[in-house]
């Protein structure tokens with residue numbers, strides 16, 4: 001009998017390690033009131049407008065959703081000042097990462113990935129049988145010069161994460177422009193802007209301005225982070241009409257569910273919720289910077305809703321001890337940095353608990 005074998009390309013895909021859900025940790029430890037500052041979720045929760053839209057649409061779920069996401073695309077196009085044909089809505093930005101690889105990456109072609117960065121790029125590339133070429137960060141910032149030097153005839157996709165997860169650092173407008181001018185138009189450049197709305201730095205590139213000039217540029221954003229809708233799964237990709245058309249070919253007809261579409265559309269209209277979320281994040285950032293300075297821990301200035309901290313000791317020990325005291329954080333070992341942690345900026349109460357527990361454990 002013939003053995004059932006999976007595709008050899010998928011054998012070295014490492015399963016995604018998610019932040020531990022609160023319920024699971026509480027069950028395991030037999031304690032209550034655990035806080036999770038591990039997955040960059042919005043401490044404010046979703047917009048009340050999104051919740052209302054969800055409730056109003058519940059009775060419709062026996063029907064298929066609008067496969068074209070007509071209304072969400074229309075509202076996004078209006079808000080961003082672009083056309084609907086430049087937008088692709090995904091089941092989270094994660095899905096758009098996978099779809100882009102499915103549409104463009106041939107087996108054996110190369111992708112360039114910063115390291116450490118978001119794990120989905122490697123996943124999507126390996127899924128398609130692509131070869132991952134890693135570019136180490138320089139002082140925990142993307143090294144765009146190094147990435148450009150790694151381009152060769154086999155390069156098909158380059159992933160840029162801005163702000164970068166897990167470090168929170170950004171590259172600037174002039175750096176991106178220099179980089180894009182070095183990239184052959186036959187190479188797809190994906191700029192992942194999952195934390196776009198949190199950025200305060202004035203040199204952060206407004207990448208949308210570039211999509212007409214660079215038809216090989218794809219921008220990713222999401223409703224999971226500042227909009228607080230991670231649980232319903234909705235994100236989007238922006239790019240030239242040709243890019244979006246190609247990627248649309250591999251999209252499932254009903255990839256974004258009806259509730260996600262309704263919630264995202266309502267969330268877009270709640271500007272106050274976004275402003276408030278950003279304010280809470282800025283306050284939390286300043287508070288945590290002060291506290292980390294006081295403890296004497298090194299961290300990297302962040303443009304996102306999380307901070308990359310060097311503990312100068314094994315992160316797993318600290319993680320386990322912090323969890324037993326009711327705080328879940330992200331360890332750096334999964335990003336290849338054993339002495340680091342990534343902490344999500346929470347609300348004031350959460351941040352205070354985080355600092356208290358961190359001090360106790362250290």
Ligand SMILES: *Cc1c(COP(=O)(O)O)cnc(C)c1O
Pocket residue numbers: 091092093094095118161164165192194221222223224230233234235
């Ligand atoms: C969270 C995150 C995403 C994924 O967002 P979803 O829309 O929830 O799939 C994409 N990229 C980065 C860098 C992220 O941190």
